[in-house]
Amino acid sequence: xxxxxxxxxxxxxxxxxxxxxxxxxxxxxxxxVADLYDTMLAEDGAGLAAPQIGILKQVVIFGGKKTLRYPDxxxxxxxILINPKIDILSEQTEDYWEGCLSIPGMRGLVSxxxxxxxxxxxxxxxxxxxxxxxxHARVVQHECDHLNGILYSxxxxxxxxxx
Ligand code: NI
Numbered sequence: 001x002x003x004x005x006x007x008x009x010x011x012x013x014x015x016x017x018x019x020x021x022x023x024x025x026x027x028x029x030x031x032x033v034a035d036l037y038d039t040m041l042a043e044d045g046a047g048l049a050a051p052q053i054g055i056l057k058q059v060v061i062f063g064g065k066k067t068l069r070y071p072d073x074x075x076x077x078x079x080i081l082i083n084p085k086i087d088i089l090s091e092q093t094e095d096y097w098e099g100c101l102s103i104p105g106m107r108g109l110v111s112x113x114x115x116x117x118x119x120x121x122x123x124x125x126x127x128x129x130x131x132x133x134x135x136h137a138r139v140v141q142h143e144c145d146h147l148n149g150i151l152y153s154x155x156x157x158x159x160x161x162x163x
Contacts, residue, residue, distance in 0.1 A: 003042040004035050004053040009103045009151060018049075018056045018147040020083045024125030029059075033080050033123045036061040045101045046070055047139045049146030052102050058083045060143035063136075069099060073135035081128060084120035084144050088113040089131065096138055097160070098152045105163055108156035112141050 007014055021029065032055055040048040040061055046069060047062030063076030094114040097107040116137045119129040132140065142152060153159065 002035055002038060004039045006039065006043065006048075006052050006101045007054055009153065011102075013051055013054055013056065014102060014146070014151060015149040016051065016056055017149055018051050018058045020058050021121075024082070024121065024123060029082075029123050032057065032059055033061065036080075040064075043101050044068055046073075046076075046135075047143040048101065049143045051146050051149075058147045060084065060140075060147065062139045062143055070135065076136045076139060079128070080122050081118065081120045081140070081143075082123065084118055084140070084147070086141060086144055087117045087119075089115040089117055094134075094138070096135075098138065098142060098156075099162075100142070100152055102146075102151065103153060105161055106153075107160055107162060108152050109158040110142075110152050110156050112138055116141065118144075 036048050039053055044067050046067050050057045050059040060081050062079055064078035092114045093111045095109055095111050098110045099107050115133045117131045118140050121127055
């Protein structure tokens, strides 16, 4: 368990495809989840994906305690999501000024589908399936993009500095 260094925009590992997890409930996976949790908490993130700490596995974490980075959003249950799949449930999209721990000090206006169903597994191999909208849907889509080598900066024309 450790707080890990978060790779920043420009690092080649952030642009690669992550591999599915094939074995659940292992010490290795438990350690990865603990590292993601510790690092997300230390950086006050809304979520974190394994490639952001240099591990090209399809594992993301999000939710838990409210983050000061996004003070006005709803609570999201702390979730470990492995080998995720996302189905878009409506044509409706929403714009939001999104941030990323790999792009410090910046926000970008990103349009995303507002209603999704996501599914996958937790670290014990138990199935997860949820229909969500709003910030919850946004965070899941943002984190899952990381698993496909996509940063929000590739999906926006409008980026601003927070300073
Ligand atoms: Ni991010």
